[in-house]
Amino acid sequence: xxxxxxxxxxxxxxxxxxxxxxxxxxxxxxxxxxxxxxxxxxxxxxxxxxxxxxxxxxxxxxxxxxxxxxxxxxxxxxxxxxxxxxxxxxxxxxxxxxxxxx
Numbered sequence: 427x428x429x430x431x432x433x434x435x436x437x438x439x440x441x442x443x444x445x446x447x448x449x450x451x452x453x454x455x456x457x458x459x460x461x462x463x464x465x466x467x468x469x470x471x472x473x474x475x476x477x478x479x480x481x482x483x484x485x486x487x488x489x490x491x492x493x494x495x496x497x498x499x500x501x502x503x504x505x506x507x508x509x510x511x512x513x514x515x516x517x518x519x520x521x522x523x524x525x526x527x528x
Contacts, residue, residue, distance in 0.1 A: 431457035443516065443523050447478070450520030458518045462507075466518075470506055472497050474519040487512060487524040 427438050432453035437445040444450055455474065459466050466474075476497045480487055489512050493500035507514040513527045 439522075441523055444520040447481070447520050455518050455520065458520075462514050462518065464507065464514065464518070467506075469498065469502070470515075470518075473503065473506060473515055477515055477519045477521055481519075481521045486526065487516070488526045 427440070428435050429438055429442075430436075432451070434449070434451075434454060436449040436454065439445055444454075456466060459470070464470070473492070476492070476495055477487060480491075485491075489500060489503065492498065492503050492512065492515075498506065503511045503515075507518075510527070512524055516523055516527070
């Protein structure tokens with residue numbers, strides 16, 4: 427399916443995740459975050475950068491790994507991205523839904 431974020435048409439899978447990371451930019455992230463009810467701060471961007479780096483290096487993502495990353499604690503991760511932090515953060519970051527997410 428296709429959706430327009432920040433004036434750009436992007437392809438999404440059936441769960442609403444970007445199919446191609448190359449389509450992602452900060453304006454699109456901002457639009458997806460608004461859809462998720464999240465106002466992005468510098469700390470959010472740090473997490474997003476970390477997640478993208480992990481995916482580029484083909485490292486599987488888990489909430490525990492994010493918590494041990496030194497970027498945020500697990501508690502902070504839940505505060506930044508409530509109700510499913512890894513799913514929401516991944517969607518905003520333009521990366522595929524992690525396998526560890528149900």
